[in-house]
Amino acid sequence: MRTIARVDIFPVRIPVTRTFTFASGTAGAAGEAAPFVFVKLTDNEGEVGWGAVRPMPSWSYETLPSLVTTIRDFFAPMLVGMPITDVHGLQQRLHRVIGRGPSTGQPNAKAAVDMAVYDLASRAAGMTLRSFLGGSDARNTIPLSYTLTAHNAESVRDDIAEGKQSGFVHFNFKAAVKPQTDIAVARVVRELVDGFVWADANQGFSLHDARRVAAAFDEIGVDLLEQPLPADKLHLMRTLRRQVSIPLAVDESSVSAADFFQYAAEGLVDYLVIKLPRSAGIYTTLQQIAVAQSAGLDLIVSGLTGTFITKLAACQVALAYDCKRPAGLNGSQFLDESALYPTLRQIEYDGTIHLNNEPGVGAQPDEAALRDALIRDLPMS
Ligand SMILES: [Mg+2]
Numbered sequence: 001m002r003t004i005a006r007v008d009i010f011p012v013r014i015p016v017t018r019t020f021t022f023a024s025g026t027a028g029a030a031g032e033a034a035p036f037v038f039v040k041l042t043d044n045e046g047e048v049g050w051g052a053v054r055p056m057p058s059w060s061y062e063t064l065p066s067l068v069t070t071i072r073d074f075f076a077p078m079l080v081g082m083p084i085t086d087v088h089g090l091q092q093r094l095h096r097v098i099g100r101g102p103s104t105g106q107p108n109a110k111a112a113v114d115m116a117v118y119d120l121a122s123r124a125a126g127m128t129l130r131s132f133l134g135g136s137d138a139r140n141t142i143p144l145s146y147t148l149t150a151h152n153a154e155s156v157r158d159d160i161a162e163g164k165q166s167g168f169v170h171f172n173f174k175a176a177v178k179p180q181t182d183i184a185v186a187r188v189v190r191e192l193v194d195g196f197v198w199a200d201a202n203q204g205f206s207l208h209d210a211r212r213v214a215a216a217f218d219e220i221g222v223d224l225l226e227q228p229l230p231a232d233k234l235h236l237m238r239t240l241r242r243q244v245s246i247p248l249a250v251d252e253s254s255v256s257a258a259d260f261f262q263y264a265a266e267g268l269v270d271y272l273v274i275k276l277p278r279s280a281g282i283y284t285t286l287q288q289i290a291v292a293q294s295a296g297l298d299l300i301v302s303g304l305t306g307t308f309i310t311k312l313a314a315c316q317v318a319l320a321y322d323c324k325r326p327a328g329l330n331g332s333q334f335l336d337e338s339a340l341y342p343t344l345r346q347i348e349y350d351g352t353i354h355l356n357n358e359p360g361v362g363a364q365p366d367e368a369a370l371r372d373a374l375i376r377d378l379p380m381s
Contacts, residue, residue, distance in 0.1 A: 012373035023204025025058025049120025114281025135320030167350030170326035176204025218246035257287035301327035
Protein backbone atom coordinates (compact mmCIF):
# COMPACT_ATOMS: atom_id res chain seq x y z
CA MET A 1 0.00 0.00 0.00
CA ARG A 2 1.28 3.47 -0.87
CA THR A 3 1.55 5.68 2.16
CA ILE A 4 2.90 9.13 2.99
CA ALA A 5 6.51 8.78 4.10
CA ARG A 6 7.68 12.35 4.55
CA VAL A 7 6.34 15.90 5.04
CA ASP A 8 8.40 19.01 4.18
CA ILE A 9 7.26 22.56 4.89
CA PHE A 10 8.61 25.66 3.11
CA PRO A 11 7.67 29.09 4.47
CA VAL A 12 8.73 31.46 1.66
CA ARG A 13 8.30 35.00 0.40
CA ILE A 14 7.20 35.80 -3.16
CA PRO A 15 7.71 39.31 -4.64
CA VAL A 16 4.58 41.49 -4.94
CA THR A 17 4.45 43.50 -8.16
CA ARG A 18 1.28 45.56 -7.65
CA THR A 19 -0.54 47.07 -4.67
CA PHE A 20 -3.96 45.57 -3.84
CA THR A 21 -6.26 46.85 -1.08
CA PHE A 22 -9.89 46.04 -0.26
CA ALA A 23 -12.50 46.67 2.45
CA SER A 24 -11.11 44.24 5.02
CA GLY A 25 -7.38 44.69 4.36
CA THR A 26 -4.62 44.30 1.81
CA ALA A 27 -3.01 41.60 -0.31
CA GLY A 28 0.32 43.44 -0.32
CA ALA A 29 2.06 46.48 -1.80
CA ALA A 30 4.29 46.68 -4.86
CA GLY A 31 7.93 46.15 -3.90
CA GLU A 32 7.08 44.08 -0.84
CA ALA A 33 7.13 40.28 -0.61
CA ALA A 34 4.15 38.15 0.44
CA PRO A 35 4.50 35.12 2.73
CA PHE A 36 3.38 31.68 1.57
CA VAL A 37 3.56 28.20 3.08
CA PHE A 38 4.28 25.27 0.74
CA VAL A 39 3.79 21.66 1.80
CA LYS A 40 5.56 18.79 0.03
CA LEU A 41 4.45 15.20 0.66
CA THR A 42 6.57 12.25 -0.46
CA ASP A 43 5.17 8.71 -0.53
CA ASN A 44 6.96 5.40 0.09
CA GLU A 45 7.61 5.01 -3.67
CA GLY A 46 9.14 8.47 -4.04
CA GLU A 47 6.19 10.26 -5.70
CA VAL A 48 5.55 13.80 -4.43
CA GLY A 49 2.53 16.07 -4.03
CA TRP A 50 2.43 19.80 -3.35
CA GLY A 51 0.01 22.16 -1.62
CA ALA A 52 0.35 25.85 -0.81
CA VAL A 53 -1.54 28.61 0.95
CA ARG A 54 -1.08 32.27 1.64
CA PRO A 55 -1.58 33.58 5.16
CA MET A 56 -3.72 36.73 5.04
CA PRO A 57 -4.56 37.50 8.67
CA SER A 58 -6.56 40.61 7.76
CA TRP A 59 -8.92 38.39 5.71
CA SER A 60 -8.99 35.34 7.99
CA TYR A 61 -7.24 34.72 11.29
CA GLU A 62 -4.32 32.48 10.34
CA THR A 63 -0.79 33.91 10.44
CA LEU A 64 2.45 32.70 8.89
CA PRO A 65 3.79 31.31 12.21
CA SER A 66 0.44 29.67 13.07
CA LEU A 67 0.29 27.96 9.67
CA VAL A 68 3.83 26.64 9.97
CA THR A 69 3.51 25.41 13.55
CA THR A 70 0.06 23.86 12.96
CA ILE A 71 1.21 21.92 9.90
CA ARG A 72 4.63 21.03 11.33
CA ASP A 73 3.70 20.15 14.91
CA PHE A 74 0.11 18.89 14.60
CA PHE A 75 -0.57 17.67 11.06
CA ALA A 76 2.79 16.29 9.87
CA PRO A 77 3.14 13.62 12.60
CA MET A 78 -0.26 12.09 11.85
CA LEU A 79 0.21 12.24 8.04
CA VAL A 80 3.16 9.86 8.01
CA GLY A 81 1.91 6.32 7.34
CA MET A 82 -1.47 7.48 5.99
CA PRO A 83 -2.62 5.84 2.69
CA ILE A 84 -2.15 8.47 -0.03
CA THR A 85 -5.72 8.19 -1.37
CA ASP A 86 -7.49 8.36 1.98
CA VAL A 87 -8.79 11.93 1.81
CA HIS A 88 -11.78 10.99 3.97
CA GLY A 89 -9.45 9.63 6.65
CA LEU A 90 -7.37 12.78 6.27
CA GLN A 91 -10.35 14.93 7.26
CA GLN A 92 -10.95 12.80 10.36
CA ARG A 93 -7.30 13.11 11.36
CA LEU A 94 -7.09 16.87 10.71
CA HIS A 95 -10.18 17.54 12.81
CA ARG A 96 -9.02 15.19 15.56
CA VAL A 97 -5.85 17.22 16.18
CA ILE A 98 -7.27 20.71 15.45
CA GLY A 99 -10.96 20.73 16.30
CA ARG A 100 -13.80 22.82 15.00
CA GLY A 101 -15.13 26.00 16.48
CA PRO A 102 -18.58 27.01 15.23
CA SER A 103 -17.07 26.39 11.78
CA THR A 104 -13.89 24.76 10.42
CA GLY A 105 -10.76 25.47 12.50
CA GLN A 106 -7.60 26.71 10.73
CA PRO A 107 -8.90 26.18 7.18
CA ASN A 108 -5.76 27.49 5.45
CA ALA A 109 -3.46 25.06 7.26
CA LYS A 110 -5.82 22.18 6.48
CA ALA A 111 -6.13 23.32 2.84
CA ALA A 112 -2.35 23.18 2.27
CA VAL A 113 -2.21 19.57 3.43
CA ASP A 114 -5.44 18.54 1.67
CA MET A 115 -4.25 19.97 -1.67
CA ALA A 116 -0.91 18.18 -1.35
CA VAL A 117 -2.66 14.85 -0.67
CA TYR A 118 -4.88 15.26 -3.76
CA ASP A 119 -1.88 16.23 -5.90
CA LEU A 120 0.08 13.21 -4.65
CA ALA A 121 -2.81 10.73 -5.03
CA SER A 122 -3.70 11.88 -8.56
CA ARG A 123 -0.03 11.87 -9.63
CA ALA A 124 0.39 8.36 -8.23
CA ALA A 125 -2.73 7.33 -10.20
CA GLY A 126 -1.24 8.89 -13.34
CA MET A 127 -4.30 11.13 -13.75
CA THR A 128 -4.92 14.85 -13.95
CA LEU A 129 -6.66 16.06 -10.81
CA ARG A 130 -9.84 16.84 -12.77
CA SER A 131 -10.04 13.28 -14.08
CA PHE A 132 -9.15 11.90 -10.65
CA LEU A 133 -12.15 13.86 -9.29
CA GLY A 134 -14.47 12.31 -11.86
CA GLY A 135 -14.16 14.92 -14.61
CA SER A 136 -12.69 14.82 -18.10
CA ASP A 137 -9.34 15.99 -19.48
CA ALA A 138 -11.29 17.36 -22.44
CA ARG A 139 -12.50 20.20 -20.21
CA ASN A 140 -9.25 22.12 -19.95
CA THR A 141 -9.75 25.88 -20.22
CA ILE A 142 -11.31 28.38 -17.86
CA PRO A 143 -11.34 32.17 -18.34
CA LEU A 144 -9.96 34.34 -15.56
CA SER A 145 -11.51 37.49 -14.12
CA TYR A 146 -9.22 40.52 -13.96
CA THR A 147 -9.15 42.21 -10.55
CA LEU A 148 -9.44 45.99 -10.74
CA THR A 149 -7.46 47.67 -8.00
CA ALA A 150 -8.32 51.32 -8.69
CA HIS A 151 -10.80 52.87 -6.27
CA ASN A 152 -12.00 55.76 -8.42
CA ALA A 153 -13.83 55.93 -11.73
CA GLU A 154 -11.02 57.61 -13.70
CA SER A 155 -8.21 55.22 -12.79
CA VAL A 156 -10.55 52.27 -13.34
CA ARG A 157 -10.61 53.12 -17.07
CA ASP A 158 -6.82 52.71 -17.29
CA ASP A 159 -7.01 49.55 -15.21
CA ILE A 160 -9.61 48.02 -17.56
CA ALA A 161 -7.57 48.98 -20.62
CA GLU A 162 -4.57 47.19 -19.09
CA GLY A 163 -6.65 44.07 -18.37
CA LYS A 164 -8.12 44.01 -21.87
CA GLN A 165 -4.67 44.40 -23.36
CA SER A 166 -3.63 41.23 -21.51
CA GLY A 167 -6.60 39.38 -23.03
CA PHE A 168 -9.12 39.55 -20.18
CA VAL A 169 -12.85 39.68 -20.94
CA HIS A 170 -14.25 39.44 -17.38
CA PHE A 171 -13.57 41.89 -14.56
CA ASN A 172 -14.11 42.09 -10.82
CA PHE A 173 -13.80 45.11 -8.56
CA LYS A 174 -13.74 45.78 -4.85
CA ALA A 175 -16.77 47.64 -3.50
CA ALA A 176 -17.51 49.21 -0.10
CA VAL A 177 -15.19 52.18 -0.63
CA LYS A 178 -17.99 54.79 -0.45
CA PRO A 179 -21.48 54.30 -1.91
CA GLN A 180 -21.13 57.06 -4.51
CA THR A 181 -17.64 55.84 -5.49
CA ASP A 182 -18.82 52.22 -5.78
CA ILE A 183 -21.70 53.25 -8.02
CA ALA A 184 -19.49 55.48 -10.21
CA VAL A 185 -16.91 52.68 -10.57
CA ALA A 186 -19.63 50.14 -11.44
CA ARG A 187 -20.95 52.45 -14.19
CA VAL A 188 -17.52 52.72 -15.81
CA VAL A 189 -16.86 48.98 -15.56
CA ARG A 190 -20.23 48.05 -17.07
CA GLU A 191 -19.82 50.65 -19.83
CA LEU A 192 -16.43 49.23 -20.87
CA VAL A 193 -16.83 45.50 -20.18
CA ASP A 194 -18.96 43.06 -22.18
CA GLY A 195 -18.08 40.05 -20.00
CA PHE A 196 -19.03 39.09 -16.45
CA VAL A 197 -18.82 41.97 -13.93
CA TRP A 198 -18.44 40.94 -10.32
CA ALA A 199 -18.28 43.22 -7.25
CA ASP A 200 -16.88 42.06 -3.92
CA ALA A 201 -17.54 44.12 -0.78
CA ASN A 202 -15.47 41.91 1.58
CA GLN A 203 -18.00 42.43 4.43
CA GLY A 204 -17.61 46.21 4.17
CA PHE A 205 -21.20 47.50 3.97
CA SER A 206 -23.70 48.48 6.61
CA LEU A 207 -27.18 47.21 5.75
CA HIS A 208 -28.41 50.62 4.57
CA ASP A 209 -25.39 51.17 2.30
CA ALA A 210 -25.64 47.59 1.00
CA ARG A 211 -29.30 48.18 0.12
CA ARG A 212 -28.55 51.41 -1.70
CA VAL A 213 -25.48 50.18 -3.59
CA ALA A 214 -26.97 46.77 -4.44
CA ALA A 215 -30.05 48.39 -5.98
CA ALA A 216 -27.83 50.72 -8.04
CA PHE A 217 -25.55 47.85 -9.10
CA ASP A 218 -28.58 45.88 -10.23
CA GLU A 219 -29.79 48.76 -12.37
CA ILE A 220 -26.32 49.27 -13.86
CA GLY A 221 -26.07 45.56 -14.71
CA VAL A 222 -23.44 44.25 -12.29
CA ASP A 223 -23.74 40.46 -12.50
CA LEU A 224 -22.89 39.54 -8.92
CA LEU A 225 -22.41 41.17 -5.51
CA GLU A 226 -20.26 39.11 -3.16
CA GLN A 227 -20.14 39.27 0.63
CA PRO A 228 -21.85 42.64 1.09
CA LEU A 229 -22.27 42.27 4.87
CA PRO A 230 -20.21 41.09 7.85
CA ALA A 231 -19.64 37.33 7.74
CA ASP A 232 -21.46 36.53 10.99
CA LYS A 233 -24.61 38.59 10.23
CA LEU A 234 -26.86 36.03 8.57
CA HIS A 235 -29.92 37.98 9.68
CA LEU A 236 -28.78 41.04 7.70
CA MET A 237 -28.41 38.91 4.56
CA ARG A 238 -32.01 37.76 5.05
CA THR A 239 -33.16 41.38 5.12
CA LEU A 240 -31.00 42.42 2.16
CA ARG A 241 -32.18 39.43 0.14
CA ARG A 242 -35.81 40.47 0.55
CA GLN A 243 -35.08 44.04 -0.54
CA VAL A 244 -32.80 43.70 -3.60
CA SER A 245 -32.81 41.50 -6.67
CA ILE A 246 -29.12 41.51 -7.73
CA PRO A 247 -27.51 38.03 -7.62
CA LEU A 248 -25.71 37.57 -4.28
CA ALA A 249 -22.94 35.35 -2.95
CA VAL A 250 -21.08 34.85 0.31
CA ASP A 251 -17.38 34.16 0.68
CA GLU A 252 -16.01 34.82 4.17
CA SER A 253 -19.35 33.55 5.62
CA SER A 254 -19.03 30.07 4.17
CA VAL A 255 -16.04 28.06 5.38
CA SER A 256 -17.68 24.63 5.68
CA ALA A 257 -20.42 22.79 3.82
CA ALA A 258 -22.65 23.27 6.88
CA ASP A 259 -22.11 27.06 6.72
CA PHE A 260 -22.99 27.12 3.04
CA PHE A 261 -25.97 24.84 3.58
CA GLN A 262 -27.58 27.49 5.80
CA TYR A 263 -27.32 30.13 3.06
CA ALA A 264 -28.43 27.74 0.34
CA ALA A 265 -31.35 26.30 2.33
CA GLU A 266 -32.72 29.77 3.04
CA GLY A 267 -32.31 30.86 -0.58
CA LEU A 268 -30.01 33.75 0.38
CA VAL A 269 -27.43 33.27 -2.38
CA ASP A 270 -27.28 32.60 -6.11
CA TYR A 271 -23.74 31.21 -6.25
CA LEU A 272 -21.27 29.06 -4.39
CA VAL A 273 -17.91 30.83 -4.41
CA ILE A 274 -15.40 27.98 -4.69
CA LYS A 275 -12.31 29.06 -2.73
CA LEU A 276 -9.99 26.26 -1.68
CA PRO A 277 -7.99 28.00 1.09
CA ARG A 278 -11.13 29.34 2.78
CA SER A 279 -12.82 25.94 2.61
CA ALA A 280 -9.98 23.84 4.09
CA GLY A 281 -9.12 22.41 0.68
CA ILE A 282 -10.66 20.22 -1.98
CA TYR A 283 -12.52 17.58 0.06
CA THR A 284 -14.78 20.07 1.83
CA THR A 285 -15.13 22.14 -1.37
CA LEU A 286 -16.60 19.06 -3.07
CA GLN A 287 -19.13 18.83 -0.23
CA GLN A 288 -20.03 22.49 -0.79
CA ILE A 289 -20.41 21.86 -4.54
CA ALA A 290 -22.81 19.00 -3.75
CA VAL A 291 -24.87 21.38 -1.59
CA ALA A 292 -24.87 24.02 -4.35
CA GLN A 293 -25.92 21.53 -7.00
CA SER A 294 -28.66 20.10 -4.76
CA ALA A 295 -29.93 23.64 -4.21
CA GLY A 296 -29.72 24.49 -7.93
CA LEU A 297 -27.07 27.19 -7.43
CA ASP A 298 -24.36 28.28 -9.84
CA LEU A 299 -20.60 27.97 -9.22
CA ILE A 300 -17.91 30.63 -9.45
CA VAL A 301 -14.24 30.42 -8.46
CA SER A 302 -12.18 32.75 -6.31
CA GLY A 303 -8.90 32.73 -4.38
CA LEU A 304 -6.74 34.63 -1.91
CA THR A 305 -4.23 36.10 -4.40
CA GLY A 306 -2.72 32.65 -4.12
CA THR A 307 0.27 30.96 -5.67
CA PHE A 308 0.08 29.22 -9.06
CA ILE A 309 -0.41 25.64 -7.82
CA THR A 310 -3.36 26.74 -5.65
CA LYS A 311 -4.84 28.47 -8.70
CA LEU A 312 -4.40 25.34 -10.81
CA ALA A 313 -5.95 23.14 -8.10
CA ALA A 314 -9.03 25.43 -8.03
CA CYS A 315 -9.30 25.30 -11.85
CA GLN A 316 -9.01 21.51 -11.81
CA VAL A 317 -11.87 21.28 -9.28
CA ALA A 318 -14.00 23.81 -11.19
CA LEU A 319 -13.49 22.04 -14.53
CA ALA A 320 -14.23 18.63 -13.02
CA TYR A 321 -17.67 20.08 -12.31
CA ASP A 322 -17.94 21.97 -15.63
CA CYS A 323 -18.02 25.42 -14.01
CA LYS A 324 -18.87 27.94 -16.76
CA ARG A 325 -18.10 31.18 -14.93
CA PRO A 326 -14.81 33.10 -14.95
CA ALA A 327 -12.37 32.36 -12.15
CA GLY A 328 -11.29 35.25 -9.91
CA LEU A 329 -7.82 33.80 -9.40
CA ASN A 330 -5.61 36.83 -9.66
CA GLY A 331 -2.23 35.73 -8.27
CA SER A 332 -0.34 36.42 -11.51
CA GLN A 333 -1.58 40.02 -11.51
CA PHE A 334 0.11 40.69 -8.20
CA LEU A 335 2.97 38.20 -7.77
CA ASP A 336 6.22 37.56 -9.61
CA GLU A 337 6.36 33.75 -9.64
CA SER A 338 8.59 33.38 -12.70
CA ALA A 339 11.41 31.81 -10.64
CA LEU A 340 9.09 29.24 -9.03
CA TYR A 341 7.14 28.02 -12.06
CA PRO A 342 9.03 27.85 -15.37
CA THR A 343 5.87 26.60 -17.18
CA LEU A 344 3.51 29.30 -15.85
CA ARG A 345 3.25 31.22 -19.14
CA GLN A 346 2.55 28.03 -21.09
CA ILE A 347 -0.52 27.43 -18.93
CA GLU A 348 -1.75 30.96 -18.17
CA TYR A 349 -2.05 33.39 -21.08
CA ASP A 350 -4.66 35.61 -22.78
CA GLY A 351 -6.61 35.89 -19.50
CA THR A 352 -7.25 32.14 -19.53
CA ILE A 353 -5.94 29.03 -17.79
CA HIS A 354 -5.14 26.24 -20.27
CA LEU A 355 -4.68 23.11 -18.17
CA ASN A 356 -2.30 20.45 -19.49
CA ASN A 357 -2.71 16.68 -19.16
CA GLU A 358 0.11 16.17 -16.67
CA PRO A 359 -0.85 14.09 -13.65
CA GLY A 360 -1.83 16.05 -10.52
CA VAL A 361 -2.63 19.77 -10.54
CA GLY A 362 -0.47 20.33 -13.62
CA ALA A 363 2.61 22.09 -12.23
CA GLN A 364 4.99 21.82 -9.30
CA PRO A 365 7.17 24.54 -7.81
CA ASP A 366 10.90 24.49 -8.51
CA GLU A 367 12.34 23.29 -5.22
CA ALA A 368 15.68 25.11 -5.59
CA ALA A 369 13.79 28.38 -6.18
CA LEU A 370 11.66 27.67 -3.10
CA ARG A 371 14.79 27.16 -1.02
CA ASP A 372 16.15 30.50 -2.31
CA ALA A 373 12.92 32.19 -1.15
CA LEU A 374 12.87 30.47 2.25
CA ILE A 375 12.07 32.57 5.32
CA ARG A 376 14.80 31.68 7.80
CA ASP A 377 13.94 34.07 10.65
CA LEU A 378 10.38 32.92 11.29
CA PRO A 379 9.07 34.21 14.63
CA MET A 380 7.81 31.07 16.40
CA SER A 381 8.27 28.95 19.46
MG1 LIG B 1 -14.30 37.55 -1.77
